[in-house]
Amino acid sequence: xxxxxxxxxxxxxxxxxxxxxxxxxxxxxxxxxxxxxxxxxxxxxxxxxxxxxxxxxxxxxxxxxxxxxxxxxxxxxxxxxxxxxxxxxxxxxxxxxxxxxxxxxxxxxxxxxxxxxxxxxxxxxxxxxxxxxxxxxxxxxxxxxxxxxxxxxxxxxxxxxxxxxxxxxxxxxxxxxxxxxxxxxxxxxxxxxxxxxxxxxxxxxxxxxxxxxxxxxxxxxxxxxxxxxxxxxxxxxxxxxxxxxxxxxxxxxxxxxxxxxxxxxxxxxxxxxxxxxxxxxxxxxxxxxxxxxxxxxxxxxxxxxxxxxxxxxxxxxxxxxxxxxxxx
Amino acid sequence: xxxxxxxxxxxxxxxxxxxxxxxxxxxxxxxxxxxxxxxxxxxxxxxxxxxxxxxxxxxxxxxxxxxxxxxxxxxxxxxxxxxxxxxxxxxxxxxxxxxxxxxxxxxxxxxxxxxxxxxxxxxxxxxxxxxxxxxxxxxxxxxxxxxxxxxxxxxxxxxxxxxxxxxxxxxxxxxxxxxxxxxxxxxxxxxxxxxxxxxxxxxxxxxxxxxxxxxxxxxxxxxxxxxxxxxxxxxxxxxxxxxxxxxxxxxxxxxxxxxxxxxxxxxxxxxxxxxxxxxxxxxxxxxxxxxxxxxxxxxxxxxxxxxxxxxxxxxxxxxxxxxxxxxxxxxxxxxxxxxx
Numbered sequence: 129x130x131x132x133x134x135x136x137x138x139x140x141x142x143x144x145x146x147x148x149x150x151x152x153x154x155x156x157x158x159x160x161x162x163x164x165x166x167x168x169x170x171x172x173x174x175x176x177x178x179x180x181x182x183x184x185x186x187x188x189x190x191x192x193x194x195x196x197x198x199x200x201x202x203x204x205x206x207x208x209x210x211x212x213x214x215x216x217x218x219x220x221x222x223x224x225x226x227x228x229x230x231x232x233x234x235x236x237x238x239x240x241x242x243x244x245x246x247x248x249x250x251x252x253x254x255x256x257x258x259x260x261x262x263x264x265x266x267x268x269x270x271x272x273x274x275x276x277x278x279x280x281x282x283x284x285x286x287x288x289x290x291x292x293x294x295x296x297x298x299x300x301x302x303x304x305x306x307x308x309x310x311x312x313x314x315x316x317x318x319x320x321x322x323x324x325x326x327x328x329x330x331x332x333x334x335x336x337x338x339x340x341x342x343x344x345x346x347x348x349x350x351x352x353x354x355x356x357x358x359x360x361x362x363x364x365x366x367x368x369x370x371x372x373x374x375x376x377x378x379x380x381x382x383x384x385x386x387x388x389x390x391x392x393x394x395x396x397x398x399x400x401x402x403x404x405x406x407x408x409x410x411x412x413x414x415x416x417x418x419x420x421x422x423x424x425x426x427x428x429x430x431x432x433x434x435x436x437x438x439x440x441x442x443x444x445x446x447x448x449x450x451x452x453x454x455x456x
Numbered sequence: 457x458x459x460x461x462x463x464x465x466x467x468x469x470x471x472x473x474x475x476x477x478x479x480x481x482x483x484x485x486x487x488x489x490x491x492x493x494x495x496x497x498x499x500x501x502x503x504x505x506x507x508x509x510x511x512x513x514x515x516x517x518x519x520x521x522x523x524x525x526x527x528x529x530x531x532x533x534x535x536x537x538x539x540x541x542x543x544x545x546x547x548x549x550x551x552x553x554x555x556x557x558x559x560x561x562x563x564x565x566x567x568x569x570x571x572x573x574x575x576x577x578x579x580x581x582x583x584x585x586x587x588x589x590x591x592x593x594x595x596x597x598x599x600x601x602x603x604x605x606x607x608x609x610x611x612x613x614x615x616x617x618x619x620x621x622x623x624x625x626x627x628x629x630x631x632x633x634x635x636x637x638x639x640x641x642x643x644x645x646x647x648x649x650x651x652x653x654x655x656x657x658x659x660x661x662x663x664x665x666x667x668x669x670x671x672x673x674x675x676x677x678x679x680x681x682x683x684x685x686x687x688x689x690x691x692x693x694x695x696x697x698x699x700x701x702x703x704x705x706x707x708x709x710x711x712x713x714x715x716x717x718x719x720x721x722x723x724x725x726x727x728x729x730x731x732x733x734x735x736x737x738x739x740x741x742x743x744x745x746x747x748x749x750x751x752x753x754x755x756x757x758x759x760x761x762x763x764x765x766x767x768x769x770x771x772x773x774x775x776x777x778x779x780x781x782x783x784x785x786x787x788x789x790x791x792x793x794x795x796x
Contacts, residue, residue: 346572352528353567354587354638355560364586368577 175449185445191438198249199256206246207232211403216241226421238410238424239417247405248427254399254406255386255435258320262385263378265324270331271374277332278339278370279362289336295329304388308397316399323388327381334377338370345369372450379443383436390432407432473501474678475525475646479538480548482517482524486533494520496702496753497538500695502646507672507679509693509710511686511725515747517702518682522648524548526565527555542646561591564639568651570631574623580607580634581619587641606637611667629660633667640671647672648680653688665691686725690714695783698722701750701758704777707785718784718791720763757789765790 179185198205208214215237218227227237235244277288295303304322311318342348343366351365390408392398398409407428414424482495495517502508510518523529525540525547540547542563547555559565567573575583584603588594594602600619607615610633623631632652639647649668653661669692672679681693689696689710696713698706698721706719717723724743745762752758753774760770767790777787 346567346569347575349528350565350567350573350635351575351586352556353526353559353565354590355556355558356586356590357556360586360590364578365575369575 175446178449179445182445182449184441185449188438188441188443188445191434192442195252195435195438196256199252202249202253206243206249208243208246210242210246210250210405212243213241214243226417226424235423235427238413244424244427247410248407248431251405251407251410251428252431252435254316254404255389255432258316258323258389258406259382259386259439261320262323262327262389263381265320266327266381266385267331267374267378269324269328271335273328273332274335274339274374275362275367277336278343278366281340281343285336288332292329292332295325296333300326301388301391304392305395305397308392314397314400316404319389319392319398322392322397323385326388327385330381331374331377335370335374338373339366342366342369373447376443376447376450379439379446383439383443386432386436386439390428472503473541474504474506474543475502475680476541477501477521477525477538478541480521480524480540481535481537482520482529483535483537484533485535491535494702495524498697498699498702498704499538500697500704500707502678502680504645504678505672505676506695507669507681507693509681509683509689509696510699511683511689511696512699513684513725513747516699518684518699519650521699522565522650522680522682526559526563526648527552528559528565557591560587560639560644561642562644563646563648564642564644565648565650566632566635566639566652569655570628570635571623571655573635574631576623579620579622580626584634584638584641587638591642603637603641606641607634610634610637610640610671611663612637628656629663632656632660632664636664636667636671640675640677643675644677646678646680648682650682651684652681653683653685661688668692686729698725701747701753703753703758703787704785705759705787707777707783709783712782712784716794718786718794719788720765720790720792721759723792724762724764757787765792 215227215233218237219225219239219241225239227233227241229236233243233245235248237243238247273288273292277285298306304326307325308314308318308322348361348365351361356365389398390406390411393406393408394412396412399406402409402413410428411425411432414421414428417424478499480495480498481493483491483493485491498517498521500508500510510521512518520529524536527547527550529536536548538548542558547558547563550558574580578586581600581603582596584606585594585596585599588599588602589596592599604615604619607618612618612630612633618626618630618634623634626634632655636652652668653664656664665688668679671677679692681688683689693710695709696707697704698713698719700721706713706717706722713722714726717726721743724741727741728743730740743762749761750758751760751771755774756772757763757766757770757775760766763770769789773789775787775789777785779785
């Protein structure tokens with residue numbers, strides 16, 4: 129940015145002032161007491177107006193949207209059956225174990241001759257399911273504990289928070305592995321539960337913290353002074369004002385769940401049925417061929433990274449938009 | 457004794473007190489700390505339709521008094537003694553859920569900061585209807601026109617639109633009006649206003665005070681006005697209680713108190729107000745020292761270290777609140793000479 133001509137700068141400034149003065153006059157014309165021209169603009173609505181102009185959010189949202197749509201329609205648009213060993217006759221275990229790209233198979237096939245592109249596309253479905261359900265379960269569990277602790281306080285709060293502290297003291301992936309390893313028959317559900325369990329203490333602590341802040345706020349005192357029942361105080365006054373950070377956290381948790389679930393599958397703790405492709409599991413299967421055919425690992429890894437990035441970008445810009453301190 | 461039993465204005469200025477506070481004492485106890493007595497034996501009466509002022513500087517116990525009467529002090533860490541009889545019922549010993557039924561219906565309260573006292577994520581209209589739904593068992597649909605009427609009555613322009621507005625879209629004065637609408641929704645017989653104008657600028661202050669005055673006169677609601685601002689007291693209160701260090705040091709009807717203050721603290725407060733008819737550039741007369749200099753009441757007058765005319769007795773003995781026949785009361789060994 130080159131320093132502008134002082135005269136132009138000055139002119140800009142005057143234009144600015146003129147614009148502000150104009151809007152001031154407009155504000156004065158409206159009746160006294162009005163601060164905002166649009167009726168009923170909630171915090172959420174004004175956050176949305178900021179988000180619409182944020183490039184970071186738009187990129188994140190675009191990635192997420194493409195991913196979700198692909199996951200939903202993948203069985204229809206996948207060129208081949210992801211479970212069919214179509215190119216098995218080209219697999220030569222000694223000389224060339226991986227059939228390369230060829231007409232009809234743009235990314236080639238895996239070590240048992242299944243179309244790689246179809247597996248990647250259909251794999252997005254499992255990833256979406258794990259991410260969404262792990263987040264929902266984690267959110268439900270965490271919110272229940274957080275509301276308990278934040279609403280009752282006292283010994284309930286102490287008890288819940290000690291449990292949460294214990295869970296948080298274990299490294300999150302280790303905790304997920306331990307829970308997944310408990311299952312006698314690994315499946316997609318055990319992955320979801322393991323990944324969700326890791327998120328429960330995070331949500332609980334987050335919600336409890338903001339509920340506690342609300343507990344001592346003036347509007348909660350004012351509501352009590354009007355005789356509002358304790359249940360209404362908790363659910364109508366404390367909870368809605370505490371949800372902001374939790375909503376943001378859940379978009380970030382979506383990204384973390386996808387990565388965690390991939391890690392579990394990679395280590396063989398996920399769904400053993402490889403007729404249902406999953407990115408982490410594909411990554412695991414690519415391990416023996418990583419030197420000669422790195423593309424087998426690169427494609428699913430890229431998918432995981434891009435999707436996790438999309439959710440993270442979206443979550444971060446959401447956090448920024450909802451945080452009054454970063455508002456511009 | 458239900459909310460509908462009293463018709464507004466019927467028992468105005470009756471002789472039976474509506475609220476009778478006797479020897480209210482609030483002690484805060486924290487583990488490992490000495491207990492601190494914030495309110496120390498405060499007694500006063502509020503009659504129907506009357507406006508009573510509690511005046512004093514920060515930390516004199518006026519807000520704690522109001523929270524104790526409302527039963528809104530935190531559940532732990534404090535001890536409340538004495539009685540606060542409201543229409544024959546002691547509010548301080550009332551069961552929690554009974555008290556909750558009364559708050560908002562029989563007794564309501566307005567707070568200092570109108571923005572933070574409104575729920576930021578709920579539209580104004582719903583915050584008003586919530587009170588009606590709670591105490592009058594109205595449906596939200598039935599309560600909405602009532603809420604609109606209330607907003608109109610407290611002087612909010614375009615109430616239809618304001619029903620769906622959020623608190624951040626209203627100016628400070630509008631917010632305080634909305635809070636007053638919520639407090640008056642169920643026509644309480646007692647309204648406690650805790651510094652209702654402190655967060656507002658001067659012109660809005662005057663409007664809000666005017667509104668409060670109008671509403672209490674119209675409906676016969678008794679008003680307890682808690683403030684540090686003697687100007688507010690002068691414009692509104694029938695009776696004034698001056699608090700210092702958790703005790704009432706002087707009480708009197710408004711005109712008498714302002715015309716001839718007897719306690720050195722009251723004269724100090726009055727002298728520290730800038731006057732329009734004073735000499736230009738003349739310095740204000742502050743009360744020296746701060747509340748931190750207080751002596752314990754048990755063995756002395758708490759105000760003695762800051763007093764303009766202390767005598768030896770002030771640091772040896774605790775003065776009692778002495779009542780005279782005319783409704784005045786004074787807690788002082790060496791009062792200022794009466795001027796009238």
